[in-house]
Amino acid sequence: MGVLLRFFFVTPIQLNYKFILHAHSHTALLGWIYLGLTTLIYKIFLSEAQKPNLYKHIFIFTNICIIGMLVTFPIQGYALFSIIFSTLFLFASYWISWFAMKNIPRKFKNRFSWKLIKTALLYLVYSSIGPWAIGGVMATLGPESIWYKTSIYFYLHFQYNGWFILALLGVLFYIFEEKGIVFNPQKLKSFFLLINFGVLFTVFLSVLWFHPPVIFYLFGLVGAVAQVLAFYELYLLLKKHFPILKKSIAPRAFFLLKIAGSLMVLKLVMQLFSAFPYIANLAFQLKDFVIGYLHLVFLGIVITTLLAFLNYFKLLRLPKSFVSIFLLAFVTTESLIFYKAIAFWISLPFFQHYYVCLAILSCLFPISVGILFFGNFKIVNRKS
Template sequence: MIDLKKHIGIALAYFLVVALMGVLLRLYVVTSLPFNYKFLLHAHSHTALLGWVYLGLTTLIYKIFLSEAEKRKLYKRIFIFTNVCILGMMVTFPIQGYALFSIIFSTLFLFASYWFSWFAMKNIPQKFKNRFSWKLIKTALLYLVLSSIGPWAIGGVMATLGPESIWYKTSIYFYLHFQYNGWFILALLGVLFYFFEENGIVFNPQKLKSFFLLLNFGVLFTVFLSVLWFTPPIIFYILGFIGAVAQALAFFDLYFLLKEHFPILKKSVQPRAFFLLKIAGGLMVVKTLMQIFSAFPYVANLAFHLKDFVIGYLHLVFLGIVITTLLAFLKYFEMLRLPKSFVAIFLLAFVTTESLIFYKAIAFWLGLPFFQHYYLCLAILSCLFPLAVGILFFKHIKSLYLSA
């Protein structure tokens, strides 16, 4: 028997390391610290995406859809191999950045993700194969695989055109786009629909088909928004705008699909988890609007020159939508607890740091006053993240110890 709560404990350990790395990155601007900023930034982003969120999602998918497949030994091998890759990246990136050993471990991780995707699609029990929830999960896994084109391309670009080429950033943004908008979002939506299916909710097949097509059309076409930073031909802006509108229509459809069933969700999910889901839903509206506006040349150019808009957007999606939803689902499926202190401190950290990040971008854009101790304030408020995650992690470990 696999104790999946231990696997979530490992994912939370990565989450804590990510939060501590984030504080160091913020302190780097305030005082002299003995590390390479870019190297640690690579470690921070890789551990966040591939350590904490990837493990959280794959463990959740295994518990819900694959635990009945009786393939525990194979899943354990995949899990161990994945963690070797994550630990390798976490150690090598801060030391050498993109170099031999970090590239080896990040490449091996791609194979680990392919292995899990193959494992899930091959071993899904028959009873799930025709469910809409599994259709979303399967599509999310396809986007996970598709996103890996970005890292593969980076190696070729570095060897031939160099890091100054437009293809270098384009490869990175391609990867991030299909991670955030494809793999993360669709996997979480799959878990959400699984909840409703298990509660006996039957949706109109035509409405599900419309939502699914609009959602995927939006994911595929909003990739054009990722290349607007180098001012491409106007057709790229048009295609990106069409994709952003399609995604907005998809979530509009989703809202009306689920609206009458929200009372069931509220009744079934613990209040703090439901509160996090409401926050994620509200921020999804903000994200969708930001995507639509970013298709306009003026806004796209603004985001390129004021990086804090992009940083704020990525943190909004990652911390405000993906992580809050993931935590709510992990709580619902009894894989962790959500202490009140964690929720309060985490949301305080998120709101205050996001406000400062966007304030800086808006201040430079509109020529507003920029206060003297901005970076120190941002660093101090960022310390709330490891405090919150530390509470969550150690209470989770304590619960594992007490139940042993």
């Protein structure tokens, strides 16, 4: 669907662009990242809870909701059936959060890794205020209201800055804990407070597009600075333990983690600058900056880290050809997206076949995922 969206700018396609866009975003975030994270959480923390049947029911219900969205969004966009499946998915997310909180084995309860996972699940639940608000906004104020976009950005912010990133950090700390590494409790407390302060206050960066009062910019800036300090604290906590991680994780997975770490620095810098009015207005005027930023976070940080951890826990094998093609697709498409935004910003030449190049290079994504899927499918069959 992502490739299809790129081909809309190359050739006439008799489909609704917005409907496909909604289907693409819901399936990517909920059908892939969400399922990947909840699978890791179950594997690491909850498999000992001896509730496989209940988990299986949650898993099946969740996938029915996702498939429902996958089918209905391209046909009708936001309408009766897609809203029903989206709403049911919210209940599925509440169900898995309740399941995790209730059934966590006692031995994990005081671990810092579980503290991060639990907080991530709380952000998952908290983010759902956005989708609930959308229904009320559309019924009363309409989709043109500033509250419509604000509800969407609220949801996205707490998904990727809260739920996704804190859950991945929880898995990272679990790996170190299993290696017997003990961290300074005061440093952990400082990091935890800073990162949560950052998550809560950077939500103000999501509303700068409608030129709010100056205090919103200040709150957003404070949140961005807090996140920079949090990840600097994290770096100080982990830097002497990187050799242990490198020894215990496969080279390809460690390479993906290094890429994710480098891109996290870039994300923090971009986020910091976006708190200033000129940059905030620029991002609003040139949507490719926002599209490039979101793809950088999802594809470059969240998915690379998720793949590395799925590989570490032997849930996924990473063929060399997959990693190479996936990274080639990511680097080339991101470069083109940001080039377009910068070209319009500072009046650089915009080459004629831009959209054709972007669409063709985007085809590398399903090729790489096909290699990943069939490579792992063969292994499962061989084991069976």
